[in-house]
Amino acid sequence: MLANKRLVFGITGGIAAYKTAELVRRTLEQGARIDVAMTEAACRFITPVTFQALSGRPVYTDLWDPRVPNNMAHIQLSRDADAILIAPASTDFIAKLAQGRADDLLSTLCIAKGDCPLLIAPAMNREMWLNPACQRNIQQLRDDGIFILGPGAGDQACGETGDGRMLEPHELLAELIAFFQPKLLAGKRVLMTAGPTSEPIDPIRVITNRSSGKMGYAIALAAQQAGARVHLISGPTALPAPYGVTRTSVESARQMHQAVMQAASDNDIFISVAAVADWYVSNASTQKLKKQADGAAPALEFALNPDILAEVAALPNGPYCVGFAAETDQLVEHAQAKRLRKKVPLLFGNLAQHAMNADDTALVLFDDEGHEQWPAQSKTQAASQLIKAIASRLYT
């Protein structure tokens, strides 16, 4: 998602600097190139050797670095960069940026950056964050066109709890990726379902399926990164809520149905990715079913679950509906029939035996024009392509 992006990571003095090591690693996995510049205080928390080993490139700490051909690291580093990220950004460094001071390599580099976008991830004690001087400086940075990422709230290294924690590496990575994404769904409201559903047999046992939620969660994140406000209604999965997405957790198909119908009319787009159980156990027991002396199996009875996607698609003035079809055979025939039966303009199909719980998928797009096979790719890449396909149909 960050292929060919050239980034400069600036690290200032704060205990959160240890998280930046993980962030470098994860950002490199997305295809970026990273140059690291550290302040003197940052080197007290974590060494340049760590970042040199992780980034595979020399680390810059000195304004007078003789390794740079013209001895101007502060100019060279930002010249071919797509963005600079300061993480962690200390209270002192934020004050320096607000005042336009340039007394070390990193602050000089930020002043000399020209048009290169600057993003900062503040990290400090909650009282320092709330201090009027710090808030004034943050406002100044916003006015100067600098992007402020976070901070988050929670337990702090000092033992206190509140605002001021640096965002977690996966959250900063999501922010970085979002920064470079075209805002194809800016201001749009997207409702989604994802994951399996789980139908109780008794208080202990359930009937469920092999859906991991990976595809739906990747689409939720891609929609959020494209500028949409995303509400994800999810069956039980092991996945954390995608960064910046509102998640409502449900278990059964009927709970999912109720949550979706409550929210459907307030949304512009509905993307139905969940593997919804077709039936629920209509004689589910309120007590644990015990084995019978004669070995007889329990006589489960089933009733049909509501078809959530078809119901949303039938709403007058409802959202633009996108369906999914996981098939094991005759993908094109089944998916085409499903799209017409559910009356949705756009549907994506894949082969369940390859896609379920996998990290990659080969989607087939179905619409009024016919169908189009997409290559096998990561679910993250497929999600981004899918958002483009939706946006191009709705908001060309």
Ligand code: CTP
């Ligand atoms: N879906 C839904 N509610 C259901 C069943 C399915 O909203 N009760 C949605 C799924 O989220 C998906 C699409 O409908 O977007 C197709 O789901 P799938 O399980 O592939 O198809 P079914 O409608 O269940 O048909 P069949 O079991 O015959 O394949």
